[in-house]
Amino acid sequence: MRLQVMNSTYDLDSSASDQFRPSFHSHAPKNVSSVDIFQLQDDVAEQEEAICHINKVGEQFVSRFNEQLLEAQAGMRQMRANIGLLQEDAAHRAKELASWKTSIQRSETNQQDLQDQLSSARQDIVALRAQNEAMKRQMAGVRTMAVDGLEKSDAHAAEIGALRQEVKLLRSELAASRMPQQIVQPASDGSSLHEMSVASDVVVEDAPPSHKRKATHLEDDEDEGSPESSEPLRCRLFWPAAFCAHAGTYMEIGDVRGKWREQEKRALVFIQKVDWSEIQTYQSEA
Structure with a gap:
């Protein structure tokens, strides 16, 4: 603005300078020559041109400055x-950061x-390993017991076989x-006959139930008189006499019985004690 004022103030064209020249000449001092006056006028014109150039440069500068x-x-x-967008982006990023x-x-x-679950699982694994080791030891003991049982069963089987043969x-x-x-019935008194009959009764009572049944069956067959027997009935009626004749033999048979x-009895007790199903299970596993 200051340049524009200067431009409007000092913007003097040639017509204006020509108008001021007569007055300048009229008011010029007496000792100033016309050459000096024209020189001054030329200087003023140069200054005016310089001022115009400065005004143009200033206008260009102002226009460029305004642009x-x-x-x-x-x-x-x-x-x-952009700052608003950045602020929105920063707010969004802050929300994302909070999330x-x-x-x-x-x-x-x-x-x-x-x-925590992993530590608990590790503890469970340790407990299971300890339990597994205990089960292994128990199974080893059971296998040892099974082997011992098998050996004992083999020994008892051999003993039972011997008992069966016996x-x-x-x-x-x-x-x-x-x-x-x-x-032939020997001559003997009644006391000896009674003793032999009692001995024969004792022998029959000492026998096992199966042999009792067999002895009773034989006696029944003898009483009935089986036709398959070749002995006469009268001979079978003298069983006490036969027992008297062989009293020593029947006493020995009673001892053997x-x-x-x-x-x-011992074999039956052993058979009852042995768990044969468990032994068969371990045999199948082996």
Whole structure:
């Protein structure tokens, strides 16, 4: 504005200078020549041209400044818009950051829970390993017991086989001793006959139930008079006499029967004690 004022104030064209020249000449001092006056007029014209040039340069500068100012204002508006966008983006990023922090806290909580579960699982694994070791030791003991049981069962099986062979021999001896024979009744008093009959009764009572049944069956057959027997009936009526004649033999048979009965009892007790199903299970596993 100051340049514009200067331009409007000092903007003197040639017509105005020509108008002032007569007055300048009229008011010029007496000692100033016309050459000096024209020189001054030329200097003034040069100054006026310089002033015009300065005014033009100033106008160009002002116009460029105004353009740059407008550009700067537009840039400021753009920067303000960008700042608004950046603020919105920053707010959005702050929300995302808060969400991430919440997620991180949740993940840390979940990680802590997982660590607790992992430690609990490790403790369970240790307990299960200890239980497994105990079960292994128990199974080893059971296998040892099974092997011992199998060995004992083999030994007892051999013993039972021997007992069975002995029982077979005893049965054959018993059958041979119980076969009826034609024996003449010896002369004896009533007391000896009564003792032999009592001894024969004792022998029958000492026998096992199966042999009792067999002895009773034989006596029934003898009383009925079986047609398959070749002995006369009168000979079978004298069984006490036969027992009297062979009293010593029947006493020995009674002793053998008692021994066999004790062995049979021991075998039955062993068979009842042994768990054969468990032994068969371990045999199948082996």
